[in-house]
Amino acid sequence: MRAVLVAETGGPEVLRLQETEPPEPGDGEVLIEVRAASVNPIDWKYRRGLAPKQLPAVLGSDVSGTVTRSLAQGFAEGDEVFGLAASGAYAELARAQAGVIAPKPADISHEQAAALPVAGLTAWQALFDRGGLQQGQTALIAGGAGGVGHLAVQFAKRAGAEVIATGSARNRDFVLGLGADRFLDYTQEEPAALTGSVDLAFDTVGGETTEALLPAVREGGALVTIAGAPPEQAAGERGVRAELLIMSPSSGQLGEVARLVAAGEVRVEITQRIPLAEVARAHELSESGHARGKIVITVA
Ligand SMILES: NC(=O)c1ccc[n+]([C@@H]2O[C@H](COP(=O)([O-])OP(=O)(O)OC[C@H]3O[C@@H](n4cnc5c(N)ncnc54)[C@H](OP(=O)(O)O)[C@@H]3O)[C@@H](O)[C@H]2O)c1
Numbered sequence: 001m002r003a004v005l006v007a008e009t010g011g012p013e014v015l016r017l018q019e020t021e022p023p024e025p026g027d028g029e030v031l032i033e034v035r036a037a038s039v040n041p042i043d044w045k046y047r048r049g050l051a052p053k054q055l056p057a058v059l060g061s062d063v064s065g066t067v068t069r070s071l072a073q074g075f076a077e078g079d080e081v082f083g084l085a086a087s088g089a090y091a092e093l094a095r096a097q098a099g100v101i102a103p104k105p106a107d108i109s110h111e112q113a114a115a116l117p118v119a120g121l122t123a124w125q126a127l128f129d130r131g132g133l134q135q136g137q138t139a140l141i142a143g144g145a146g147g148v149g150h151l152a153v154q155f156a157k158r159a160g161a162e163v164i165a166t167g168s169a170r171n172r173d174f175v176l177g178l179g180a181d182r183f184l185d186y187t188q189e190e191p192a193a194l195t196g197s198v199d200l201a202f203d204t205v206g207g208e209t210t211e212a213l214l215p216a217v218r219e220g221g222a223l224v225t226i227a228g229a230p231p232e233q234a235a236g237e238r239g240v241r242a243e244l245l246i247m248s249p250s251s252g253q254l255g256e257v258a259r260l261v262a263a264g265e266v267r268v269e270i271t272q273r274i275p276l277a278e279v280a281r282a283h284e285l286s287e288s289g290h291a292r293g294k295i296v297i298t299v300a
Contacts (some may be wrong), residue, residue: 003091004279007056009049012280012287015090020058023087023095030096031069032081035110037089037297038062039279039286040118040147047283058088060297063096064104064113072098080104082113082258084249089114090279092299100249105262112261112268115147115294120257122247123152123202126224127159130245131200135160140191140216143204144180145171147294148226151257152202153178154266164198166191166205174269174292191216203227214238269293 001022004015025031037060046053053059064082067075075081075098083101085094104113126148127133139156143149144165156163157179165180172183184191186209191201194216201213206227211234217223219239223230226245235242260266271292274282282295 001092002276003058003088003093004060004276005056005058006047009047009055012044012047012283014047015059015280015283017277017279020091022093023091025069025071025095028072028098029086030067030072030075030079030081030098030101032063032065032085032094032096032101033068034063034085034089034092034094034299035065036114036299037064037085037276038114038118038147039282039295039297041286042118044283044287058091058094060089060091060094061085062114062117062119063089063094064110065094065299068093074098075101080106080110082110082117083251083254084117090276090297092276099251100254102251102254102258105258107262108258111270111273111296111298113258115268115270115296116151116257116261117254118247119147119294120151121250121253122148122226122245123155124253124257125247125250126202126226126245127152127156127200130224130243131202131222133159133161133200136162137199138162138164138197140194140198140201140213141165141180141204142186142191142202142209142213143167144175144178144183145292146204147291148204150175150178150269150293151266152204153180155260156202157181158260158265161200164194166209168290171292178267200224214240214242270296272296273298275299 203225230242
């Protein structure tokens with residue numbers, strides 16, 4: 001099969017499309033003929049050596065395609081599935097455990113499905129499992145135009161929350177179009193001005209942004225970050241719970257998120273579709289930190 005391999009850490013040029021042995025599914029796993037994958041920032045963090053990964057490796061977690069072999073109950077050859085690949089999704093074939101994939105609804109494309117796993121699960125778990133967001137509460141979402149953020153804005157709105165989202169001016173109409181009630185241009189406005197009015201701040205940006213969100217959160221509220229260390233001490237002093245979420249695979253939540261997309265209740269923004277042979281270009285775009293929605297890799 002053809003796959004994009006990374007043999008050494010470095011710039012996008014270390015991503016090399018080449019012939020390699022296909023992965024072998026083990027018990028409880030399926031082999032997927034990949035139709036689409038998508039890029040997450042962790043992919044280029046691995047490539048650059050900013051996060052540990054044994055090399056050589058095929059990168060990419062998000063996958064959608066057709067089962068060509070199944071050693072797992074509940075899945076058979078020919079099933080269309082999407083989820084998290086165990087062997088790397090930037091490839092013509094990928095291996096995945098049954099517990100981290102779900103049937104792809106017929107109403108959504110492989111490209112849409114491949115955009116959902118990491119971003120969708122992360123947004124869902126941050127808002128509801130960790131953030132405990134309830135109808136009528138106010139959620140502040142930092143990075144409302146990104147892969148995770150654009151889904152979070154829609155999930156929060158659908159759950160009946162008041163949604164305030166941040167981004168740069170060029171994303172104002174996009175984010176308001178997703179249903180956000182209010183948009184803050186982070187180059188012009190500080191979230192601190194929302195003093196204590198927010199029940200949940202969800203940080204998808206990291207760095208200085210994480211702590212800058214804190215004054216906006218009410219006493220007893222929560223700050224959930226996915227992009228760095230939570231400011232536990234400063235949060236504790238304000239009576240705010242601050243936590244880092246690491247996404248956990250969930251077949252059930254994958255199914256739930258895909259149903260919302262299939263029903264037209266949530267839309268997936270695909271900013272670019274890039275062929276497997278040009279993954280380096282996809283990484284450059286993701287690494288810019290300013291991609292809107294998701295970057296999808298088309299495979300077959
Ligand atoms: N912990 C976990 O389990 C987990 C899971 C998934 C992702 N993550 C991490 O979460 C982060 C976000 O992931 P992602 O896939 O959503 O990334 P992404 O799609 O690359 O995010 C890009 C978006 O960030 C926005 N942005 C950049 N700087 C900003 C700022 N200062 N304030 C507000 N928005 C800003 C950009 O909007 P503008 O162009 O308008 O600036 C752009 O739309 C990454 O660091 C990723 O590694 C962690």
